[in-house]
Amino acid sequence: MEGYKNNKPEVAWWEDQIKAGEEYRRKWASEEDWKLWQAYYRSDYNSKAVLPKNVVFMMLRMLTPRIYFRNPGISITPKKPGPEAVAVAKVMERVSNQMMHHMGVKQESKRQVQNAFFHGTGIGKFGFGAQYTPTPEPMGTDAPMTKGGDKVEWASNVMNNMPWYRTVDTSNFVVPYGTDRFDNAYFTAEKITRFTDDIINDDRLSHTKDIADQAVRNQDTMGLYEVITTNPRNIVDLWEVRDKRTGKVFVICPSLTDKILYFEDDELQMDNGVPYFPMVFNPDNEVFWGVPDIKVLEPFQREINEIKTQMMQHRRLSIIKFIVEKGAINEDEAAKLLDEDGPGLVRVMNMAGIKNIEVAPIPDSLIRAEDRIMTDVREIMGLSRNEAGSFGEGSADRTATEVQAIREAASIREDERRDVIADAHTSMIRLMHEVIYRHWSEEQVVQVIGPDQLPVWVRFVGRELAGYKFFIKVDPDSAVAETKAVKEERAVRTYQLLSQNPLIDNIKLTKYLLDQQVGVQFDDMLQEQPAGAPGTQQNPLSMGQFSQQIQQQAA
Secondary structure: OEEEEEEEOOOHHHHHHHHHHHHHHHHOHHHHHHHHHHHHHHOOOOOOOOOOOOOHHHHHHHHHHHHHOOEEEEEEEEEEOOOOHHHHHHHHHHOOOOHHHOOOHHHHHHHHHHHHHHHHOEEEEEEOOOOOOOOOOOOOOOOOEOOOOOOOOOOOOOOOOOOOEEEOOOHHHEEEOOOOOOOOOOOEEEEEEEEEHHHHHOOOOHHHHHHHOOOOOOOOOOOOOOOOOOOOEEEEEEEEEEEOOHHHHHHEEHHHHHHOOEEEEEEOOOOOOOOEEEEOOOOOOOOOOOOOOHHHHHHHOOOOOOOHHHHHHHHHOOEEEEEEOOOOOHHHHHHHHHHHOOOOOOOOOOOOHEEEEEEOOOHHHHHHHHHHHHHHHHHHHHHOOOOOOOOOOOOOOOOOOOOHHHHOOOHHHHHHHHHHHHHHHHHHHHHHHHHHHOOOOOOOOEEEEOOOEEEEEEEHHHOOOOOOOOEEEEEEEOOOOOOOHHHHHHHHHHHEEEEEEOOOHHHHHHHHHHHHHOHHHHHOOOOOOOOOOOOOOOOOOOOOOOHHHHHHHHH
């Protein structure tokens, strides 16, 4: 097969493919402008004479909280009937929600949204076990240690035999040249930068002695930082390549050696997919790389900066100025006239020789132009004045419609972006399930809601969950955050409305009410089963017992 020799990857061939993919990204993701766009966000301008109005910062900070999932909830429904399928679905739903929190998907989702805003495409990566193990090892997924007992990786929330999720910098991700959609990419490559000594001490990698003489990298890929001439620790760029044609994953360092550092079957390639989950909010119908939001906003950013600068200059010119005939006032008295804290008495020798000049105020046309630009920006981003969090002009008597628009803060275009995020999370959860089935060989215990709506503890191993297919849905929170007081008030009203309804489960309703109350004193108010009873943490149910309990309740 092309790219392989003696069943091993040809480093030179793959280096050419990666370079072609980088060129493809530079062209279609507008990579040459990333440095400038990042400077806009930071309000870094070449001239202090410019008065900016940071539209880029404003729109990103307005957009992000409206579309990312603050507390994503996973709903799982079995595709086939039966108590066994229902029991597994309940366990997998609880495990999925716990892992979403453990992996920090909320924080990484925000980073992906920001990457998509600047680069057109935000990349998320799923892994299992150690961070720099390209595919889970059958005998364990813990990271190796040096001979002296030091760690060679130290990322938080990355633990042995547990899933993790990280955002990959768009500048470090490559797909084949000409890829029109992610599904059609026959390989993916990720640049991973690590310290030289960590690579040398990492026994997962082979031929690491060829890495020892790596020179200090003196400039980062995006060129966002100043050139580094000295570095206390040398760093090396590795490439992690996943080939969908062969189902292999390998690590190379073409800048230093033509040998393969790692080469294994890729367990994270499921259903012809790879463990990367891109978010593209503005798809291009011809190429994989999306259109950055900031690319569309940049002309408006430059225009409004010019308008604000002109307004600043007009304001400075509008300060009162004087024309004085020679000899009409001496220098000391003139200084008093211009001193805002000076004495009220100024002696002049010829009052007729002093005249003030009134310069026109800031032109209304500039103010109108600024408002027009901001209206255009909001329309491009799919926001109205109300949805941006402020009332429109002339809204002295604010209608219920306006208040509702601010409260909901949602639009069709934002829902579309949220769907993109939900689809990425759903695909990631499906892959996580498959990996858990294989690698959770030791008994796990999880708390779920039983058929009588009371919490029970269930013990299981991964293979007991395999073989079931589910409908998976990601349920986002509302776009506008609710206070604890609002949630508590709604819970009280719901309880008062439904507590006498014979069709409502009062135990479940009471639990909902207590969950929404402020204070830890409500946490253990519900009656619990006696210690040691089946389904308690001390005596969890097996998967068989749990499915039997569901069957009995349904009978």
